[in-house]
Amino acid sequence: MFSYDFKNQIEKLSSKNPSFFELPDFLFFQPELQLSWNNSEISSSQPLPPEIFNLVCPKPKTTSINIHSQTSKEEYLKNFRMIQDEIREGNTYEMNYCIAYQADFEDMDPVYTFLRLNKKSPMPFAALFKAGEKYILSASPERFLKKTGNQLIAQPIKGTAKRGQNEAEDLKNKKQLHASEKERAENLMITDLMRNDLSKVSEIGSVEVPELFGLYSFPRVHQMISTVSATLKPNATFRQIIEATFPMGSMTGAPKIITMELIEQFENFKRGWFSGALGFINESGDFDFSVIIRSIILDQSSKKLYFAVGSAITIDAEAEQEYDECLLKANAILEVLSGK
Template identity: 60%
Template sequence: MKSYPFFYSLYSSRWEEKLCLWADKNFRFFAFTSGNNHVYPSQPFDSFFFAGNKELSESEIWQTVKLKVGVIGYDYKNRIEKLNSDNLEFFPLPELCFFEPELIFKLDAKGIYSSSEIPKAYLNEIEAQILPANPSLSCQVSPQVTRDEYLRSVLNIQNEILEGNTYETNFCQAFSGSFASWAPIAAFFRLNELSKMPFAALFKAKNQWLLSASPERFLKKTGSKLIAQPIKGTIKRGLNPEEDAENREKLISSEKERAENLMITDLMRNDLARVSKTGSVRVEELFGIYPFPRVLQMISTVSSEIKDVVTFENIIRATFPMGSMTGAPKISTMKIIEREECFRRGWFSGAFGWIDENEDFDFSVVIRSIIADLEVKKLYFGVGSAITIDASAEQEYDECELKAQALFELLRGN
């Protein structure tokens, strides 16, 4: 990405929130990202702000060499394989939604950096933004399946495992709601207080919004190096350091969690091999345990050196969707997901990020995220877990509640 020779001190606290409010009034698209100072293998998201008015066509997304920011929806899988998505959608979402930024900032604790001089009027307008005193953050959300329906679906998936049609399935449920008014910018910054994640992102695409507190990277490319970092394996944080250490040991010692992680790590090795130099794919870290605000997660890191003539589109078509959100084997498992889930995933479990002028990129997995449409006044989020033959349906249901805890707290006004 371009260098940032221009530096500006931040004028006040909550400047980033003011920046997003200003951008909402002046741009059809914008994105704000933060790594929240996490210690994460290969680094979390950089803190960026992008804004622009030009939406890119599909050919421009794949073929033009320029900075672009956006979302690849889960249902893009249907363009890659002979699959379909016939379940209920909460509201229509584009499978590909990217824009070309005309304003780009890199942010840190000291201030903002820009590749070109920022008009003084912009800075004054941003500083003058009034933060809403009582923004509307809450929304009554309802599950799309009952607990009993969820438990039955888990048993159905385990029968598919016995039949040899899948080894592991990432089965998800959805929660949805409607609202008279809702403040997505204030909601995002509140969510980021409740759950500071390494791939936090706020994305506006006209009237549609993504508020993401994702812990997971999909893919990152730097030069010829490509990395994937699947998460499989979750346990709650302890109430004190001793309990935390005990839970960490439980997670790393769990044969079930290690088996889940290993299957997806192998899947990602195979996906990366399709676009990588022979013999270059390797597992840099297997079963790494990393702390997040509410959970401990098991993360593995797979890397490779891409072939000399490989495009962004080639890489996406070889690896999308992220194996941790499908299961293995990928294609037959996605067919089972379509049968057992009762909602169309849309942007959920897709990927959000950016690709720069050098064709380097960084994309997260869209999980722990709210997707909203301010025109139809609806929102939803999904949450899931890996179903294996020895999974307890009740425990998997409880794990989903644990993962969605911060989203519930936000929307319920806790």
């Protein structure tokens, strides 16, 4: 797991905004137990002690949760205008501006909450991560980076539309997303950024875009996803790959370094694990990492949690639409936390 703030160890950057609770910049561990299952068939790397199921079986609990937005709509609209001024000045072309929600809770079962979130919003990169008293409950739709042999693929998401109330409205929203010049421009800028990042550790001429502006439908949103592929240089190390590509462009904007400085200026919270990367590395060195979005990050010891949502601001973006997109992305988590 890489925190977004690991960026400070890669570039000359800092994260001075207040944090909800302290989180390490990265965590790696070798599992003692590995499980895989197909329907009702479970295979394990070693015999399973009976008590293992007591650790993972969810225990439904009612809890008092008070959710607070860290950024009012008025503050969002004000910052939106100031970010567009930065774009007019030529300091950035596109910035992923995020707003956070924070909550205190009395009692919560993270496994139960995770299962409810992923029942309400099933996603291809769903993940439950525990590190001591701290958890990530993720319903992420986005892949950051995957390595298979000497091949790398990145799949940045830029472009969002809500699902329709019926089939006709749903198809209309999907077509409008695919035809939107604004959404295409956002996606193309980040795709180009990822092409540039991958080229730093890849064979010359091997970086390609096998899919541009692909449309994928999820329970609550349609997303525009592009795929960038590359062939690694023979001696490229894991560290070099991560340092060349992290943080992912979809969560920063372009150009990356100055835009991250602006993110620090305009956002009012320390991102921590939000918009970092979560994944695994197998025995052969292949890996697969997701982007930590649509995710609840909680600390059982302090009884606090937070999550954040954002969207890309460009010169053509409209403030009300971008704010509504943030609310759309927050909807599933807000419903789960409020018991709906």
